[in-house]
Amino acid sequence: MASERGGHTLGATALVHEAWLRLAGTIEQPWQSRAQYFAAAAEAMRRILIDHARNRGRLKKGGGKRPLTLTGLDLANDEDLDQVLEVDEAFERLQQASPRTADVVRLRFYAGLSEAETAATLGVSERSVRRDWSYARAWLFAALRDRAE
């Protein structure tokens, strides 16, 4: 507590040590956070997905203009696999251009989290997730269409 007195006496400082709440480092945490967990899960998913598609040898290069019909991640549909690979390539570029919205794509698209879960994981509002998703989706769509044309 700061002492403030007239100029004639010197204030002796009362030393008060009330409670800095120290946080001890906690040891033994398999996963540090949800975000990390889901990010890892999403990465694992991505890798398996790409391997899966490549192993099936479905990656068609070039080709004419095709409608972009991929609605979501679904390995049951081989038709989608080509697009999944293309999306993934575009996604890598999105990570460079806009890491923040790429985070949202990673959790929404690859880890399969809902808007609310994504928001909770990233510690942002749902509205922010929605806005970032719109941007990323438009960005990816534009990137893919450029390629197809």
Place this chain on the structure above:
Amino acid sequence: MTMDSRPDDAERIVFQEALELPEAERGAYLDQACRGQRTLRRRIDLLLTAHGEAGVFLANPTGGRRGAAPEEQSGQQIGRYKLQQVIGEGGFGTVWMAEQQEPVHRQVALKIIKRGMDSKMVVARFEAERQALALMDHPNIAKVFDGGETPSGLPFFVMELVRGVPITTYCDEQHLDSHERLELFVQVCHAVQHAHQKGIIHRDLKPSNVLVELHDVVPVVKVIDFGVAKATNRRLTDKTMFTEFRQMMGTPEYMSPEQAEVSGLDVDTRADVYSLGVLLYELLTGSTPFANVRERGVLEMLRIIREEEAEKPSTRISTLGERVAAVAKSRRVDARRLRRLVQGDLDWMVMKALEKDRARRYDTASAFAEDVRRFLAHEPVLAGPPGAGYRFRKYLRRHRVAVTAGGLVTLAVIGGAGAATWGLLDASEQRNRAVLAEEQAVARAGDAITAKELAVKETERANQERARAEAGEALAKQEALRANTVVRIVEDMLGAADPEQVKGKDYTVRQMLDAFDHGLGARLTSEPAVEASVRHLLGRAYLALGFAAKAEGHLERALEIDSVRAGEHSVEASRRMNDVAESMAAQGRFTEAAAMHRSALAILEQELGPDHADVAAQQINLAATLRDLGELDEAEALLQQALATGRRVAGEPSELVGKSLHNLAEVLRDLGRYPEAEKVNRQALEMLRAVLGEEHPTVAASLNNLALILHSMGKLAESERLHREALALTRKILGDEHPDVATDLGNLAAVLTAQGKYTDAEGLLRQSLAMRRRLLGEQHPAVALCLSNLAVVLNAEKKFAESEQANRDALTIDRAVLGNKHPMVAVCLCNLASVLLELGRLDEAEQFDREALEMQRELLGVEHPSVAASLNNLAAVLHAQGKHAEAEPLLRQAIEMRCRLLGEDHPAVAQSRASLATVLVAQGKLSDAEIVSRQALEVSRRRNTKDDPSLAAALEQLAQVLMQRQKHADAEPILRECLQIRAGCMPNEVITLHTMSLIGGAIAAQGRHEEADPLLRDAYDKMQPPPQSLACKQEALARLIKHYDDWGRPELAAAYRKQQQAPPNK
């Protein structure tokens, strides 16, 4: 998330803004936002078009399948099997009735796993499981015959065909009464027990896997899908992908808490016991314990399963509402009788199976079955009403006595369930870690290799796992035994110390722990591992409560044991070292503590490598002790390292990074780098909130520290607001009666004191004090601390006698608890001296200040911020004794030391400079005094806002010197600036009136008596009568008299002189 200003962010932001506008307004907005940036404009237009045209593209990112038809068709031949008709469809896949043609002709069920999983991996795992599955031979288990891959690459399983319906459906359709249901349930238990004996855990028990078929007219239970869950690895681990994650969500109602854990414990047979409990719950009440769990988000759902207690079945029946009639009817009773039937034994049996802590469940499925049988035979059952441990847990929960300075370790851990969990964790810790490490290694390995290779590895791993399970069975049993012993010891102890039964309400946690401690020796077995666990538990509990000396003995012993058991340089030993170091630090033995922390850190770095979260955590703990030692630079460096490591290994946001930031902010604050400290603490707060949620003790701690930083910065109103927020949060989380609440009250009181709100502050401190006495007993450092702070407020209130007493009480407690030499004892001495200074008992004050100084030099080193503060204090006493020349060098030393340790701009430097100026004035060294005062003011202007009270102090200091030098015209504007600040933040305080009086004096000295008159009179009249403002009021009076003398108003001067001569009574 921070908004970095990359160029592409502009694109994102403009796009998002535009998107939220009506289309008609977008053009105008974009013209403006993209003015002069044609590329940006083109990109935005492109993106907006893309947005409009994207259609179904990624419209359903979490969507999954679009209802693709099954690829297989009736009549199709798959290996030896001919598909006949679909008999079931689930999250897992499709179940077909099929005809096996060789070697035997029979009908079978063929379950084809749907696409979306890596089939090779599943099949590989399944192959590994098959041998074990083949061992099962039980009338209540549907056999698994075979497995393979369909021509299109989908894995399938071949099982005994069961023509049955789910057990719940069967019971309801047949209107079975509760007894009949229980009889069927016993069959289920026996089937599960058989599998367990063969080493197979079902992992996915639920009604659709527990079928009832009629053999003639006799209902026979058939449990299906054993081993399937294992084969598909339906566990939440770091390497299970989201497909499994989602699939697992198919039946969360039956999932055990440990299965809801991300990378948590191994699942063992007790997970099935839990699921059996859920099944019985549903058979009895028609609903599952967490019936609406699906409607919540994934994370919330998992949390509920892990943390929330289910209501008892009988309670559920009474809260079923309209549904109760139907539920009762299908059991052929009325609602009231159903409830009475379930109440009691059946309630306890179900609840025992549903314990969150698996160590408290039935050990085996057959133990569960046996209890049901006893119930049916009207014999006493094993499950009973909750025992002492349970009641104690409830007591803890109700009273929220859990504590720690950091709010992290709660005492609940020593309660029944907590202890059990802990003990168990201890016991299986090593094994879990091994498994976890392996999983992570596999996951990492997976980075580099293809899915195929991974599948091979998975097979190997599955085999290894089995081999280990077999070899490790003996070990596991031993570990389980040890865990149980620990649990039993703790429970017995707590039972003996059951606060509500025996001791009444005034029983403190300390007394309870002591009772436990007292009986400990006799309870400990010869098993060293048990002793280490129990002592660790007890030691941490003592430590959490602030009884560090008691803690140290136990923690030291645990260290000895584990050093022998696991090796002196083992990771286990390092954890125990950390415990011991913490207990040393809590007793003020910082040097020893730092050395111990360093040893622990060295081991961890050696064993785990530098890039490990545990290493970072240990660095954080070492840094905390270094901060106590005043080694702020090293502490900062360590925390920066921990931060960097945390960012690499844990990422952001994460608890580890949050904690590193939190602790870094403290050190920055100590270093006087307030704006940085504020920024870092805000980051910590945001991150901890994101990771832990709003309602968490750690978040409250972070809020508290932010408030303290703002306090240091003089942002008192905001600090007060945050302290109140922290207090409310702590109360919400921990209840009204909790040591953390007492701490928050104390800190709020401190900021109120700084604002001159002494009465409120005193009230809060007394509240805090009483709470601490209730919870911790009189002899506790936290009680002493509270008394010290109370003394400071009383001092400010001029209640000197009371203040002296409070200081002396604090000193007595600290000496008794912490010993004669301890940094806190030094603090008490300083505080006592400052009251004695006020009381004019200068020789005593000098003696205490010198004693404190010596003690600090010995404990903390000759260069330490606290040593500098004590030099300053001693100088103040010497000054009051008139020994100005002796005071001067001490102050110069303090200034130098503070500059070195804390930096030129630190407020403590300013404070020492102000003192020095005063001492120089007293010696008549006026020009030196002016120089020092101007230096101090310059720094204060640089670092403070224009309304900061400490700026006001610096201004007054300089003005006083100037007036001494007769530079009244120079002093006047400085005093006016000072008054403006003080009138703003403490309008009615003596100090503000004192400033007014000073201005009056400065104006009068320039001959402007008419202007000075109202100021001087007002200031004097409004000051409280002495003794509250004795010195200031006397000064103001003297100034007033001088003014009237100089003005040529002897009659007024004389009138006021009378007041001077006869000081008013009281």
